[in-house]
Amino acid sequence: MSLPLAKTKFSGKTITLSHGAGGKAMHDLIKEIFIAGFDSPELSLLEDQARFDLNELTKLGNRLAMTTDSYVVDPLFFPGGDIGKLAVTGTINDLAVGGAIPLYLTCGMIIEEGFPIDDLQRIVASMKATADAAGVRIVTGDTKIVPRGAADKLFINTAGIGVIAKSSNILASRAMAGDVVIINGYIGDHGAAIVDARGELALEIDVETDCQPLNDLIQQMLAVCPDIHCMRDATRGGLATVLNEFAMSSNIAIQLEQTKIPVREEVRGVCEVLGLDPLYLANEGKLVAVVKQEDADKLIKLMRQHPAGKNSCVIGNVEASPQGKVILATGFGGNRIIDMLVGEQLPRIC
Amino acid sequence: MKFVDEFRDTGKAKSLTKAIHKIAQSLAPKLTKPLQIMEFCGGHTHTIFRYGIEQMLPDNIEMVHGPGCPVCVLPMGRVDDCIALAEHPDVIFTTFGDAMRVPGSKKSLLQAKADGADIRMTYSPMDALNLARKNPDKEVIFFGLGFETTMPSSAFTVLQAEREGISNFSLFCNHITTVPTIKAVLDSPDMQLDGFLAPGHVAMVIGERPFDFIALDYHKPIVITGFEPLDILQSLWMVLQQIEQGRNAVENQYTRIVHANGNTPALEAISQVFEIREFFEWRGLGSIDHSGVRMKESYAAFDAEKKFAVPNIKIADPKSCQCGEVVKGVIKPWDCKIFGSKCNPENPMGALMVSSEGACAAYFNNGYHERKTA
Numbered sequence: 242m243s244l245p246l247a248k249t250k251f252s253g254k255t256i257t258l259s260h261g262a263g264g265k266a267m268h269d270l271i272k273e274i275f276i277a278g279f280d281s282p283e284l285s286l287l288e289d290q291a292r293f294d295l296n297e298l299t300k301l302g303n304r305l306a307m308t309t310d311s312y313v314v315d316p317l318f319f320p321g322g323d324i325g326k327l328a329v330t331g332t333i334n335d336l337a338v339g340g341a342i343p344l345y346l347t348c349g350m351i352i353e354e355g356f357p358i359d360d361l362q363r364i365v366a367s368m369k370a371t372a373d374a375a376g377v378r379i380v381t382g383d384t385k386i387v388p389r390g391a392a393d394k395l396f397i398n399t400a401g402i403g404v405i406a407k408s409s410n411i412l413a414s415r416a417m418a419g420d421v422v423i424i425n426g427y428i429g430d431h432g433a434a435i436v437d438a439r440g441e442l443a444l445e446i447d448v449e450t451d452c453q454p455l456n457d458l459i460q461q462m463l464a465v466c467p468d469i470h471c472m473r474d475a476t477r478g479g480l481a482t483v484l485n486e487f488a489m490s491s492n493i494a495i496q497l498e499q500t501k502i503p504v505r506e507e508v509r510g511v512c513e514v515l516g517l518d519p520l521y522l523a524n525e526g527k528l529v530a531v532v533k534q535e536d537a538d539k540l541i542k543l544m545r546q547h548p549a550g551k552n553s554c555v556i557g558n559v560e561a562s563p564q565g566k567v568i569l570a571t572g573f574g575g576n577r578i579i580d581m582l583v584g585e586q587l588p589r590i591c
Numbered sequence: 592m593k594f595v596d597e598f599r600d601t602g603k604a605k606s607l608t609k610a611i612h613k614i615a616q617s618l619a620p621k622l623t624k625p626l627q628i629m630e631f632c633g634g635h636t637h638t639i640f641r642y643g644i645e646q647m648l649p650d651n652i653e654m655v656h657g658p659g660c661p662v663c664v665l666p667m668g669r670v671d672d673c674i675a676l677a678e679h680p681d682v683i684f685t686t687f688g689d690a691m692r693v694p695g696s697k698k699s700l701l702q703a704k705a706d707g708a709d710i711r712m713t714y715s716p717m718d719a720l721n722l723a724r725k726n727p728d729k730e731v732i733f734f735g736l737g738f739e740t741t742m743p744s745s746a747f748t749v750l751q752a753e754r755e756g757i758s759n760f761s762l763f764c765n766h767i768t769t770v771p772t773i774k775a776v777l778d779s780p781d782m783q784l785d786g787f788l789a790p791g792h793v794a795m796v797i798g799e800r801p802f803d804f805i806a807l808d809y810h811k812p813i814v815i816t817g818f819e820p821l822d823i824l825q826s827l828w829m830v831l832q833q834i835e836q837g838r839n840a841v842e843n844q845y846t847r848i849v850h851a852n853g854n855t856p857a858l859e860a861i862s863q864v865f866e867i868r869e870f871f872e873w874r875g876l877g878s879i880d881h882s883g884v885r886m887k888e889s890y891a892a893f894d895a896e897k898k899f900a901v902p903n904i905k906i907a908d909p910k911s912c913q914c915g916e917v918v919k920g921v922i923k924p925w926d927c928k929i930f931g932s933k934c935n936p937e938n939p940m941g942a943l944m945v946s947s948e949g950a951c952a953a954y955f956n957n958g959y960h961e962r963k964t965a
Contacts, residue, residue, distance in 0.1 A: 509592055515714070573820050574604050575643015578957045583936045584701070587688035587712075 246366065249273045251358040258354055261386030274358065275382055278365035279348070279372075283380035291345065291380035293402075298344075301404040306341035308332060309400035317360065317394060319438035321449030322525075324397055325364035329371040329379075330454050330525060332401040334474040337456035338528055340411045340463060341403030346372065348382040349398040354389045364395070375454035377401070408467040415470040416491035416531040420559040423530050423537060425458065425544055426552035427451065428480050429508040432522030436511065444514070448507045453526035458549040462530070466540050471531040474524070481520040481579045483529045484567045492564045497557035497579070499572040520569075520579060521586050531559060598819030599642075607824040608647045614831040615649035625651045627783055627920045628830055631773060632790035633660030633948030634818050640953040642820040652827070655920030656943075656950035658772060659790055661737040662689050663942040663949040664873045667906040669765055670695030675902050676732055676763060676895060677708040683726060685719040686734040687741075688712045693945050696906045716748035716762070723752070723760035732895045735764045740792040742766045742884070743857035746864040749886070749893045763895040764886050767871060769793045770801050771882040777809050781921045786830040787813040788823070791845040796861075798853030799841050806839040817845040864890055872905065875914030875942035912941035917950055924951040931955055 246252070251273060259266040276284055283291040298305070312328040329346060336343040348368065352361065372379055430451040437444050455474065463469065471491070475483045480502070484495050504512075504519045512519050526549065532540060537555055544550030567579040618626070630636060636656045639645060645654055658664055670693050677684035677700065684700075691701045691712065704710040709729075713719050716733045723731035735745040745762055752760045769790060776782060789802050794815040805813045812833035816826035826844040833840060843849055864886060871883025886894040895901070908914070912934070913927040924930055924943065934940035936952050943951035 506592055509595075513592070513595060571642045573599055573601060573642040573644075574608065575646045577640060577643045580956045584692060587691055 246359060246362050247277065249277075249362070251362070254358050256352050256354060256356040256358060256361065256386055258386055258388065261352075261384065267384070270358075271384065274362055274365055275348075275384070278362065279369055279379040279382070281378040281380055283345075283378065284382065293345070298404050301342055302406040304405040306336050306339050306403045306405050307400065308335040309398065310335060311396060311398040313393070313396050314435065315393060316438050317364070319450060320434050322452040323364055323367050324395060325367035326371045326452055327525060328397040328399045329368045329375070329377075330452050331476065332399040333375050333377060333454045333456050334526070334528075336401050336403035337454070337459045338411070338472045338474050339403075339405065340409035340459070340469070340472075341405045342460060343375065343377045343401055343403040343456050345378055345380045345402045347398075347400045348379050349385075350383070351385050351387060351392050351396040353387060353392045353394050356394055361395070371454065375456055377456075406463070406467075409463055409469065411469050411472050413471050413473065413487050413490035416487050416493050416495070416559045417470065418493060418559055418561040419534055420470055420531045421534050421537045421555050422484070422495060422497070422557040422559065423532060423541060423544075423553060423555050424475075424480070424503070425455070425528050425550040427503045427505045427508070428475065428524055428527060429504055429512070429519035429522035431525040432479070433508045433511045435523070436515070444511060446507045446511060448505065448511070451524055451526040453549050455526060455528050455549055458544065458547045459528065461543060461547060462540055465543055466532060466536045468536070469530050469532050472528055475527045475529050476525060477523050478582060479519070479521040479523060480527070480529060481518075481567065482581055484579070485581045487531060488567050489565045491559075494560045494563050494565075495557055495567045496560050497567065497569045499569050501554060501556045503552050503554060517586055521582055534558075595819070598817070598821045600821065603821055604647070604824060607821065607828055611652070611824065611828050611831060612649050614828070614835050615651050618831070618835060619651055622651055624783070625653045626785045626831075626834065627653050627655050628786045628788065628827060629655040629657045629776070629784050629920060630788040630816070630823070631657040631659040631769070632788075632793070633663065633946065634792070635788055635790070635816060635823060636660065636950060636953055637948045638818055638820055638823055640957055644820060644823055647824075648827070652831075653920070655784060656918070656953070658776065658873070658876055658918040659738065659769070660943075660946055660948040661741075661767060662693055662946040664767070664875060665690070665693055665736070665765065665945075666872045666874045666908075667694065667696045668872065668904050670699065671697070671906065672901045672903060673700060673734055673763065674698065674703045674708070676899055677703055677710050679730070679899065681729055682709065683722055683729050683731045684708065684710045684734065685713045685722060685731060686710065687714075687736060689946050690734060690736055694939060716745050717751070720748050720752055720757065720760055723757050727759060730759050730761065730898070732761050732763050735762045735766050738767055738769050738790065738793050739796040739861070740790070742861050742865065743796060743854070746860035749864050749890055750860060752893055753890070758892065761893050761895040761898050762886065763901075764865070764884065766865065767873075767883045768867070768881065769797070770804075771879055772873075772876070773805065775876065775879045775882070776919055777805070777811070779919050781916070782919050784811065784920055786811055786834060788816040788826050788830070789813050789841075791815055791817045791822070791849060794843070794845065794849045794853070796854050796857045799843055799849070799851045802841045806841050810839045812839050813841050815841070815843045815845050815849050817848065863887075873942075874908060875912065875918060877915070908942075909940045914941040914943045914951070917943055924954045927951070
């Protein structure tokens with residue numbers, strides 16, 4: 242994302258330890274980069290905390306949802322996104338998959354001395370644009386500067402608050418035999434884009450991250466089907482990990498059909514060359530939901546009309562046994578068990 | 592995906608499976624035990640599990656998953672040597688990804704990296720040479736690992752380094768050879784194998800002839816096999832046909848890649864840089880004569896074993912390990928006393944639990960032990 246940057250007194254400069262020392266340099270950085278960049282009424286009050294009207298919140302539901310996540314992606318900018326977009330999207334999605342309407346985010350940044358302030362401004366602008374598009378506000382924040390080598394360029398933590406409507410009860414333990422598993426599109430795009438963007442493997446592919454907020458899609462899904470049984474976003478560890486979590490929490494088996502799982506040709510190609518499995522690649526805009534069989538058709542129809550769900554489909558179903566297992570029909574005639582990864586996915590030698 | 596999906600076609604899989612079942616049925620009256628066919632190569636093991644091929648086979652055909660996973664058979668002492676090299680302050684140690692998790696006597700390369708050693712994952716020794724060009728003040732060591740498949744790329748990289756006069760690159764040579772290893776398996780007194788799928792990418796380099804002794808001296812059918820699931824099924828069918836017709840020959844299923852005489856430039860590069868070691872230590876199989884190569888004296892300037900003091904301490908395999916019997920098909924992985932209990936993918940005791948290509952790890956991850964023992 243390349244948004245035009247507002248000219249500030251920091252243009253072309255780099256972060257120094259004085260920007261974290263509590264004095265005028267820090268004050269100016271917060272005012273010109275963060276307050277101006279995030280542009281939210283709560284933040285602009287310059288208090289030590291953001292304040293919310295409880296009456297407004299209770300109009301939306303009967304439970305608060307809260308989550309936090311830290312973002313340390315390398316490189317900071319990659320095809321289709323950057324660490325800022327990721328930090329806002331990831332926390333929004335963690336709230337949304339629980340059925341919550343995400344409302345407010347915090348933003349904590351740990352910045353390495355020497356970091357270009359133009360890049361910081363670009364990342365803040367990307368966070369603001371992503372938050373605006375998803376209808377959430379960044380309402381409070383914190384900045385720490387650490388000496389060179391004490392952190393890798395920039396780490397972001399975001400926490401989020403949302404409200405869950407009375408009607409929804411989404412839990413990993415609610416999958417039942419007879420349910421079906423649905424996904425909102427191609428898997429593995431984010432993982433493949435990051436592998437490519439690191440540039441160590443001289444791949445020439447054209448895959449962008451799938452990084453996108455899912456809250457609007459999910460609220461529309463809940464409007465037609467309030468009783469979604471399970472839902473998570475398939476981030477680190479990929480689709481395989483989320484399904485294993487459902488299978489174990491619900492004591493059921495999940496039977497997947499390999500031929501139904503959407504994987505882009507380019508991502509399949511990367512996986513073939515590198516010996517990786519797309520089922521374990523990270524996503525940043527993919528939800529996996531377990532719903533009643535009779536709800537599947539109307540949900541898929543609705544999801545396909547949404548920009549975040551154009552390639553939604555059913556990928557498998559829930560069976561009573563073997564309990565706690567995810568089984569993939571390979572499309573070749575055999576089955577294999579899809580387990581959790583032991584460590585990180587390592588490419589094979591030959 | 593073109594040139595991939597054709598080799599995973601369900602319809603063709605069905606007709607090959609049918610043909611395999613038909614031969615197996617006609618052989619059944621003559622058999623006193625199930626036929627044991629060994630796929631030597633870890634790449635084949637990977638395909639067999641990934642596509643669930645074992646479940647498609649008749650009950651009287653058993654796949655025996657051989658020792659051809661170079662990561663699995665790496666002895667603990669060699670991993671310790673790697674770590675000793677990697678912990679030199681001026682060394683960048685480079686390796687294929689799946690060697691990172693192999694346990695040494697104290698730690699793995701992954702743990703050594705966390706402790707501060709500069710260890711980097713590369714896809715090719717040429718990437719390591721590139722690192723050497725970019726870091727002239729560091730010594731870049733590439734962990735040369737694998738059978739004849741990966742040997743040519745190591746050899747070509749050393750030759751390239753020599754041509755360019757790059758003096759800060761060296762190879763830690765742990766390359767191993769296929770033929771003496773198959774021979775060791777065949778010479779084992781408890782061996783009961785009936786046929787082989789030969790490693791296609793090794794054959795791509797060395798050609799068909801080095802496998803002749805299996806047919807001529809040991810009277811076993813052997814088929815050089817590709818790595819797609821249809822390759823495996825077709826090769827199995829070819830082995831079974833030989834058994835049915837009472838023939839023992841080297842046949843080549845992987846004709847789209849493997850030339851009868853192998854790859855001449857690759858073989859020349861190998862013989863220019865490497866020579867046979869008297870013996871090489873294997874995890875699970877012990878010492879096998881002539882089963883490894885080292886760098887020739889003329890390339891000592893690129894030999895990490897010559898440039899650095901490598902501890903070279905032998906660490907015995909844990910006594911409870913039965914990997915040797917598993918790779919020969921004498922016992923099944925789940926028959927091993929420590930399978931799934933003391934030995935599991937998170938804490939592998941034996942060779943075959945180390946990499947996803949190892950038979951034990953493959954069975955464990957696929958939950959077969961639960962089904963078999965249930």
